[in-house]
Amino acid sequence: MSLTLYSHWRATAPYRVRIGLALKGLDYGHVSVNLAEGVQHKAAYREINPQKLTPALDIGGDILTQSLAILEWLDDTHPEPPLLPADPLGRARVRAMAGIVACDIHPLNNLRVDRALETIGVSDADRRKWAVRWIADGFAALEPMVARDGAGFAFGAAPTLADCVLVPQVWAAEQRYKLDLAPYPALRAAAAHAAAHPAFVAAHPDLQPK
Amino acid sequence: MSLTLYSHWRATAPYRVRIGLALKGLDYGHVSVNLAEGVQHKAAYREINPQKLTPALDIGGDILTQSLAILEWLDDTHPEPPLLPADPLGRARVRAMAGIVACDIHPLNNLRVDRALETIGVSDADRRKWAVRWIADGFAALEPMVARDGAGFAFGAAPTLADCVLVPQVWAAEQRYKLDLAPYPALRAAAAHAAAHPAFVAAHPDLQPK
Numbered sequence: 001m002s003l004t005l006y007s008h009w010r011a012t013a014p015y016r017v018r019i020g021l022a023l024k025g026l027d028y029g030h031v032s033v034n035l036a037e038g039v040q041h042k043a044a045y046r047e048i049n050p051q052k053l054t055p056a057l058d059i060g061g062d063i064l065t066q067s068l069a070i071l072e073w074l075d076d077t078h079p080e081p082p083l084l085p086a087d088p089l090g091r092a093r094v095r096a097m098a099g100i101v102a103c104d105i106h107p108l109n110n111l112r113v114d115r116a117l118e119t120i121g122v123s124d125a126d127r128r129k130w131a132v133r134w135i136a137d138g139f140a141a142l143e144p145m146v147a148r149d150g151a152g153f154a155f156g157a158a159p160t161l162a163d164c165v166l167v168p169q170v171w172a173a174e175q176r177y178k179l180d181l182a183p184y185p186a187l188r189a190a191a192a193h194a195a196a197h198p199a200f201v202a203a204h205p206d207l208q209p210k
Numbered sequence: 211m212s213l214t215l216y217s218h219w220r221a222t223a224p225y226r227v228r229i230g231l232a233l234k235g236l237d238y239g240h241v242s243v244n245l246a247e248g249v250q251h252k253a254a255y256r257e258i259n260p261q262k263l264t265p266a267l268d269i270g271g272d273i274l275t276q277s278l279a280i281l282e283w284l285d286d287t288h289p290e291p292p293l294l295p296a297d298p299l300g301r302a303r304v305r306a307m308a309g310i311v312a313c314d315i316h317p318l319n320n321l322r323v324d325r326a327l328e329t330i331g332v333s334d335a336d337r338r339k340w341a342v343r344w345i346a347d348g349f350a351a352l353e354p355m356v357a358r359d360g361a362g363f364a365f366g367a368a369p370t371l372a373d374c375v376l377v378p379q380v381w382a383a384e385q386r387y388k389l390d391l392a393p394y395p396a397l398r399a400a401a402a403h404a405a406a407h408p409a410f411v412a413a414h415p416d417l418q419p420k
Contacts, residue, residue, distance in 0.1 A: 051310070051351040064302050066309035068278075073302040092274050092283035099276035099312075100261070107317035116343070120336050130326070141261040 003028035004058040006048055008035045009208035012106060012168035013067040014055035018203035019164045020071045024078045028057075032209045035111055053112075068102055071161055083161045094155045097145055097162035101169045105138035109172075128177065135173050139184045142166070147186035154190040163194040171195075171205070213238035214268040216258055218245045219418035222316060222378035223277040224265035228418075229374040230281045232409035234288045238267075242419045245321055263322075278312055281371055293371045304365045307355055307372035311379045315348035319382075338387065345383050349394045352376070357396035364400040373404040381405075381415070 005021065005028050007014035021028055033039045033054050040052040049056040049065050057064045057073075064070045075083040084091045107113070109131035117127050142154075149155045154162040170191040173179040181188040194200050201207075215231065215238050217224035231238055243249045243264050250262040259266040259275050267274045267283075274280045285293040294301045317323070319341035327337050352364075359365045364372040380401040383389040391398040404410050411417075 050354065051314070051347075053314070059299075062299060064306065066306040066313065068313070069302050069305035069309050072305055073298055076298040076301055088283055088286040089269075089272055091286055092279050095279035095282055096274065096276040099279050102309075103276065103278070103312050103317050104261070104263070107313050108323065113318065116340070120332055120340070122330055122332070126330050130330070133326070137261075144260065 001060045002058075003060075004031060005029070006031045006033050006045070006054055006056040006058070007208065008033050008054045009210050010205050011035055011054050011111070012172050013053070013102075013110075015168035015171070015203060015205060016067045016164045017055045017057065017070050017074075018208075019159075019167065019200055020074045020083065020161075022199035022202045023081060023083065023159055023164070024074055026074075026078065030209060034210070068098060068161075068165075071164055075161075081158065083159075083164065085156065085160065090149075090155065093145065093149055094160045094162045097142060097154055098165040100138050100141050101165040104141075105134050105169055108134040132177050132179060135169070135177065135179060136183075138169075139173070139181075139187055143184045143187050146190050150186055150190045152190070152193050154187075154194070159194060159197060159199070163190070163200070167191050167194050167200055211270045212268075213270075214241060215239070216241045216243050216255070216264055216266040216268075217418065218243050218264045219420050220415050221245055221264050221321070222382050223263070223312075223320075225378035225381070225413060225415060226277045226374045227265045227267065227280050227284075228413035229369075229377065229410055230284045230293065230371075232412045233291060233293065233369055233374070234284055236284075236288065240419060244420070278308060278371075278375075281374055285371075291368065293369075293374065295366065295370065300359075300365065303355065303359055304370045304372045307352060307364055308375040310348050310351050311375040314351075315344050315379055318344040342387050342389060345379070345387065345389055346393075348379075349383070349391075349397055353394045353397050356400050360396055360400045362400070362403050364397075364404070369404055369407060369409070373400070373410070377401050377404050377410055 003026060033045055039045055046052060048063055055067055057070050064073055084094055114127055146154050151157045153159050154166050213236060243255055249255055256262060258273055265277055267280050274283055294304055324337055356364050361367045363369050364376050
């Protein structure tokens with residue numbers, strides 16, 4: 001099956017999927033969708049994803065959207081190496097970590113939300129505070145979970161769905177918002193450990209077409 | 211296994227889990243966490259869920275958080291009736307529908323975000339516009355997906371994870387924001403069909419302790 005990923009180099013949701021594809025050892029074509037330049041609003045991309053968001057994954061004619069759904073699809077269709085533990089409690093904990101980032105942090109500080117806040121007159125300083133607040137809240141929730149369940153990676157000694165989602169968010173927090181990660185030592189250590197893994201290196205924003 | 215759900219009657223994330231529990235035919239204890247009164251910030255609840263959000267599900271000593279992770283756990287541990295189709299493409303599409311609500315709509319218009327917007331001086335009118343905008347964007351994305359894949363329910367002829375997430379969001383859109391659903395006929399029909407199912411009736415906010 002031929003795979004083509006529609007991705008923006010610095011957006012964290014496609015970064016998650018790039019990590020998943022690399023962990024599964026899958027080759028894929030790459031189409032750059034530059035969100036900062038508004039390429040997602042053009043007709044050509046709206047045919048791929050009417051929601052005008054990245055990522056989208058063409059799996060040979062069918063288009064998948066939503067990064068978590070795509071990562072679960074990767075795990076359903078290419079079970080090795082697994083992105084989820086075998087036991088239900090472990091699976092729930094990994095998915096909860098992913099959910100904290102994907103539902104409680106990222107939706108509140110992505111590009112479209114930043115622009116919407118700007119439109120209703122929220123200042124640069126208040127927009128930065130807004131973004132940092134949700135990241136800090138989410139990281140505070142993740143820290144004891146990673147401290148309890150991590151063993152190198154965020155959950156256990158092998159990369160999971162949690163790392164696919166956590167590493168891009170930590171990258172954004174540091175690069176974009178200069179967030180101090182000192183209050184989250186377990187999370188910071190897990191993200192650094194994962195970031196050094198070859199699949200995470202290959203998926204890094206700096207190595208993507210722009 | 212004894213199950214206890216921490217739930218706020220009108221919050222949509224625990225509503226999703228109540229639907230899942232009812233679809234699986236599971237009995238559970240119910241603890242009301244009144245978010246409007248700030249019960250989530252009290253020490254007793256922070257011991258249950260340090261993130262101070264609902265739902266949390268006590269599964270006999272272990273606490274699960276994040277509604278999608280809990281619904282997936284229900285499906286992992288109680289496979290019948292399934293909340294996901296058997297084929298990977300169908301699973302990806304159901305999970306994408308759930309993701310649009312759980313990642314792109316709900317995080318932007320829940321109580322904590324409404325209060326954060328109020329704190330930075332966003333007016334009542336602009337806050338309502340804000341909420342309606344994200345709901346309308348998400349419903350516009352869902353409409354063609356449900357039109358294509360729905361057959362009574364949002365995906366196919368049986369309830370799935372997509373309905374568990376969609377019905378509470380449609381309820382909130384109508385009850386709280388008086389959103390006109392006319393532009394989304396497939397979505398509206400699927401939500402109405404699901405809402406009449408006994409499991410969805412049992413999970414409805416109006417029947418919950420307050």
